[in-house]
Amino acid sequence: MADDIPVRIRPEIAALPPYRQGKPAGEDGFKLSSNENPFDPLPGVIEAMSEANAVNRYPDASARRLRERLAARYGVEPDEVHIGAGSVSILSQLILAAAGPGDEVVYAWRSFEAYPGLVRVAGATPVEVPLTADARHDLPAMAARVNERTRVIIVCSPNNPTGTVVGHDEFAAFLDTVPSDVLVILDEAYAEFVTQPGAVDGLRVLGLLGRPNVVALRTFSKAFGLAGLRIGYAIGHRRVLDAARSTAIPLAVTGQAESAALASLAAESALLERVRQLANRRDRIVAGLRESGWRVPEAQGNFVWLPTGAETSDLAEAFDSEGLIVRSFPGDGIRISVGEEESVDKVLRIAASVVQALPEGHSARGLA
Numbered sequence: 551m552a553d554d555i556p557v558r559i560r561p562e563i564a565a566l567p568p569y570r571q572g573k574p575a576g577e578d579g580f581k582l583s584s585n586e587n588p589f590d591p592l593p594g595v596i597e598a599m600s601e602a603n604a605v606n607r608y609p610d611a612s613a614r615r616l617r618e619r620l621a622a623r624y625g626v627e628p629d630e631v632h633i634g635a636g637s638v639s640i641l642s643q644l645i646l647a648a649a650g651p652g653d654e655v656v657y658a659w660r661s662f663e664a665y666p667g668l669v670r671v672a673g674a675t676p677v678e679v680p681l682t683a684d685a686r687h688d689l690p691a692m693a694a695r696v697n698e699r700t701r702v703i704i705v706c707s708p709n710n711p712t713g714t715v716v717g718h719d720e721f722a723a724f725l726d727t728v729p730s731d732v733l734v735i736l737d738e739a740y741a742e743f744v745t746q747p748g749a750v751d752g753l754r755v756l757g758l759l760g761r762p763n764v765v766a767l768r769t770f771s772k773a774f775g776l777a778g779l780r781i782g783y784a785i786g787h788r789r790v791l792d793a794a795r796s797t798a799i800p801l802a803v804t805g806q807a808e809s810a811a812l813a814s815l816a817a818e819s820a821l822l823e824r825v826r827q828l829a830n831r832r833d834r835i836v837a838g839l840r841e842s843g844w845r846v847p848e849a850q851g852n853f854v855w856l857p858t859g860a861e862t863s864d865l866a867e868a869f870d871s872e873g874l875i876v877r878s879f880p881g882d883g884i885r886i887s888v889g890e891e892e893s894v895d896k897v898l899r900i901a902a903s904v905v906q907a908l909p910e911g912h913s914a915r916g917l918a
């Protein structure tokens with residue numbers, strides 16, 4: 551009783567689990583729970599933030615400089631780019647713009663934790679389509695759930711938390727089955743880490759297939775290491791992005807964040823070198839996990855997925871107690887971000903002992 555909400559709240563909102571952030575890592579521990587970039591910002595980024603922006607002034611509402619820069623980079627028009635305070639806020643804007651009570655939003659599950667809440671907040675109904683046994687999007691099954699109530703489909707590639715990608719060809723074939731007036735959001739928060747040939751690339755989809763119902767979402771939070779500044783972007787049809795601009799909270803993107811994003815783009819080759827290091831580190835972790843007897847899906851983001859199923863909560867304890875903060879999804883699995891080089895041995899050592907604790911015949915155990 552003591553925990554009742556003292557005012558009247560929409561029932562679907564009251565039913566949502568309250569947001570609780572993961573705990574910070576201890577002294578000699580590592581925080582591998584939020585897919586953050588372990589590198590400090592490049593030289594010049596911090597300076598650029600403070601130089602051009604008076605804190606007593608409001609920012610440029612549409613982040614025009616950054617839109618122009620991204621438009622030039624991707625060969626689109628500036629009004630085909632939309633900037634938000636993190637790509638999650640753009641996701642929210644698009645869902646609010648397209649789906650309301652009685653409408654359905656289709657996405658894979660398990661996928662990004664934010665999806666169900668954002669759909670509920672819009673008053674719409676989530677339609678969750680289980681991943682395949684190898685933790686990939688089941689696009690035919692998703693297509694089968696599309697009906698006249700469907701307003702939005704979200705495809706997350708690489709998928710958070712399982713790390714798998716959708717292929718370009720399968721995505722193109724999927725789009726052929728979807729009504730052309732249904733908004734398809736391709737959430738590519740980890741696009742820069744993808745090394746698998748043939749993986750979907752939103753910019754290529756937009757250019758090649760010319761699909762006005764597809765919006766690609768990208769962020770400066772992961773590969774670019776600006777998670778704390780909250781800045782991300784969408785590329786898509788001007789009129790679709792206008793709808794997102796209409797549901798956005800005005801002036802949420804600070805001038806500091808815009809300047810940091812511009813400075814990061816100016817140093818993109820140095821940043822992408824770091825991204826290559828992280829992708830190599832990821833591949834080493836996956837190889838090490840498989841060697842020690844794990845069966846893990848292909849990892850294409852800056853994280854790896856242990857499909858521990860019913861054993862998840864018990865096994866996550868083993869990482870926690872050794873100072874590795876990982877993200878566990880009870881009943882499904884454990885996601886471990888690719889962090890500092892010094893964390894790699896520790897991750898592999900604990901994982902190698904944890905795999906022994908899995909029951910014989912568990913699907914996360916390889917044949918080794």
Ligand SMILES: *Cc1c(COP(=O)(O)O)cnc(C)c1O
Binds near residue numbers: 636638737768777782
């Ligand atoms: C991290 C993440 C985002 C982006 O987060 P922002 O910090 O809001 O840009 C979007 N989608 C997925 C799947 C993510 O993992």
